Amino acid sequence: MKPVLDYPFAGIPGAGQTIEICPGVLWLRMKLPLALDHINLYLLQDDEGWWVVDTGMRGESTRNDWESVFASAAMGGKPVKAIVCTHCHPDHIGQAGWLSERWNAPLWMTWAEYFMGRVFCSPVSEGPLWEARDFYARAGASQEFLDRMGKGNKGFSAMAEPMPRSFHRLSHGDALTIGGNRWEAVVGRGHSPEHLCLLDRERGLLLSGDQVIPIITSNVSVMAIEPEANPLADWMDSHRQFLREVPDDVLVLPAHNTPFRGLHARLRYLLSHHGEHLRALEAACVEPRTAVELLPVIFKRSLGVEQFSLAMGELLAHLHYLIADKRLGRETGEDGLDRYLAVDRARAERLRDGVHDADEDTLMDFEAQAV
Ligand SMILES: [Zn+2]
Numbered sequence: 001m002k003p004v005l006d007y008p009f010a011g012i013p014g015a016g017q018t019i020e021i022c023p024g025v026l027w028l029r030m031k032l033p034l035a036l037d038h039i040n041l042y043l044l045q046d047d048e049g050w051w052v053v054d055t056g057m058r059g060e061s062t063r064n065d066w067e068s069v070f071a072s073a074a075m076g077g078k079p080v081k082a083i084v085c086t087h088c089h090p091d092h093i094g095q096a097g098w099l100s101e102r103w104n105a106p107l108w109m110t111w112a113e114y115f116m117g118r119v120f121c122s123p124v125s126e127g128p129l130w131e132a133r134d135f136y137a138r139a140g141a142s143q144e145f146l147d148r149m150g151k152g153n154k155g156f157s158a159m160a161e162p163m164p165r166s167f168h169r170l171s172h173g174d175a176l177t178i179g180g181n182r183w184e185a186v187v188g189r190g191h192s193p194e195h196l197c198l199l200d201r202e203r204g205l206l207l208s209g210d211q212v213i214p215i216i217t218s219n220v221s222v223m224a225i226e227p228e229a230n231p232l233a234d235w236m237d238s239h240r241q242f243l244r245e246v247p248d249d250v251l252v253l254p255a256h257n258t259p260f261r262g263l264h265a266r267l268r269y270l271l272s273h274h275g276e277h278l279r280a281l282e283a284a285c286v287e288p289r290t291a292v293e294l295l296p297v298i299f300k301r302s303l304g305v306e307q308f309s310l311a312m313g314e315l316l317a318h319l320h321y322l323i324a325d326k327r328l329g330r331e332t333g334e335d336g337l338d339r340y341l342a343v344d345r346a347r348a349e350r351l352r353d354g355v356h357d358a359d360e361d362t363l364m365d366f367e368a369q370a371v
Contacts, residue, residue, distance in 0.1 A: 003265035005214050007258050008251070016068025018043065018075075021253065022203060024179050026074055030056035030065055032091055036216070039091045040255050042207055043069075044178045049081030051178050052105075053198070053207055054255060055095035058160050062095055084108045084170075086209030086255065087192040088117035090159035097161035107164045108176070110187060112194035114167045119225075120156040121163055132224035138338045139312055140292030145305050170196055183207075186246060190235025191218040199246060206250040206263065211238065214252070214260040217273065221313025222320055232321040236274060239267045277318050281340075282327050283352035288339035291315055 009027075013019045018026040024045035029038050042053040056062040069075065080103040085093045087110075096107055109117070133149055170176070172187035176198070183198040188211035198207040210218045220235045222228075248264040260266075277298050284297045295303065295315055303311050319340055322328040328340045342348035 003262060003269050005260045005262035005266060007214075007260050009259055012258060016065045016072070018069060018072060020074070021205070021251070021259065024181070025205065025253075027253065027259065028065075028069055030062050030091075032057055033059075034091075036256060038256070040253070040258075042253055043075070044181075044183075045078075046081050046179045049079045050075060051176075052080055052083045052099060054086055054092045054209065055083065055099055057091045057094035058158070059094075063098060066095065066099070079103055080105045082106050082108060084176075084196070084198070085113065085117070086197065086207070086211070087195040088113045088120055089192065089210070090120070090156040092209065092255065093117045093121075093163060094160040097163050100164040106168055107166075108168045108170055110171065110185075110194035110196050111169050113192060113196065114163075114169075116193055117156075117160075117163050121160050123157060131227065135224045135227040136309070136312070137336060138291075138332060139316065140290045140337055141308065141312070142305070145308055148305070186242070188212075188235075188238035188242065190220050190231045190233075190238055199250070201247070204247065204250045205253060206246060207253045209255045212242070212252055212263065212266060213254045213256050214262075214266060215257040217270065219310055219314055220274075220317045221310060222316040223309070223313055228320070230317075230320045230324050232274060232317040233324060235317075236271060236321075239271050243267050274318070278322055278325075278327075279351050279354070281315075281318050282322060282342050282348050283354075285328055285340045285342040286345055286348045286352060288331070288341045290337045290339055291319065294319070294340065 009019065011019065013027055013029050015031070018028045021027050026043040028041050028043065030041060031037060032039055039054065039056060041056060044051040044053065056066070080099060082105050083096055083099050085096055085107065099105060100107055129149065133146055136149065137146060170185045172185055174185040176183045181200055181203065183200050186197045186199050188195045188197060191210050195209055195211045197209060197211050220231050222231060243264055246263060249261065250263055251259055251261055252263050253259050280297050281294060284294055291312060295311060298315060298318065299311050319328060323330055327343055329343055330338050330340050332338050
């Protein structure tokens with residue numbers, strides 16, 4: 001059952017506008033040209049300027065909305081002093097380069113997110129492609145999908161400005177002092193490699209990025225860049241770590257949907273949500289199944305070729321978790337397809353009778369991305 005969360009803000013900020021969360025913390029929104037149509041950004045007031053937390057996607061309209069915010073009374077004519085990006089996805093880093101240049105403001109990120117962002121922003125059509133092609137072929141991708149791979153793929157560069165060429169590193173446990181308030185770096189993994197959250201224990205605020213979102217579920221994907229990764233194990237571990245390290249009564253300021261209270265209930269729900277998917281997949285593997293055959297187990301809606309890599313990535317994240325947990329085995333057949341089979345088939349049969357559909361679909365936050 002989905003927990004009932006508390007959403008203390010009735011409205012949402014309009015284009016170029018801000019809503020005050022508490023003194024010195026402003027919430028704003030930028031539009032996204034995706035199925036997920038917005039991102040929440042935050043401004044933190046320092047003595048002589050503002051810190052920006054996440055930046056929006058590349059494009060004129062985002063810049064125009066930023067200019068409206070800069071001119072607003074809420075910022076009091078003060079400059080942007082620094083930029084923090086929670087992680088490397090284009091809706092978060094997309095305007096970091098422009099903002100940094102516009103204000104001579106330094107960029108703060110974790111090490112892995114900064115370099116992953118630099119990689120994603122470079123054209124991925126360069127370099128050998130055989131392993132990526134093999135990765136999707138073994139999963140059962142269509143010929144149409146395989147043919148499109150590598151053709152004019154500009155990575156994230158259409159969605160993100162070139163990133164600043166230097167950055168300032170934040171690691172788990174570091175702290176920033178902004179306007180006399182201490183913001184502690186809390187790192188999560190799974191959605192991205194070293195996702196930064198900022199926790200103000202004193203005032204009970206958590207800037208959570210995509211690590212914790214109240215309504216939609218963050219994508220956790222195995223991608224061709226690391227074909228044997230197990231990001232779901234990282235994701236589940238991070239949820240348990242947040243349950244231990246972050247107080248339940250914080251106001252969560254997420255990158256999507258709206259600010260909420262009920263962190264621990266949300267984390268527990270997500271653990272059970274993925275647990276349900278894992279059981280459903282184990283149950284479906286009573287007989288050997290290819291990844292493509294297993295997609296409908298966790299995605300009930302039909303998927304276009306544009307959504308294939310994200311959906312497949314999410315499915316493989318669950319399959320790799322089950323392999324590492326010794327609940328599934330994997331074999332490559334003579335037809336070149338990987339097939340997954342439950343290690344304990346009697347258990348899988350019992351599970352098959354007990355599974356029910358998940359009541360939440362997965363965030364597909366880059367649906368507009370070319371394959
Ligand atoms: Zn993200």
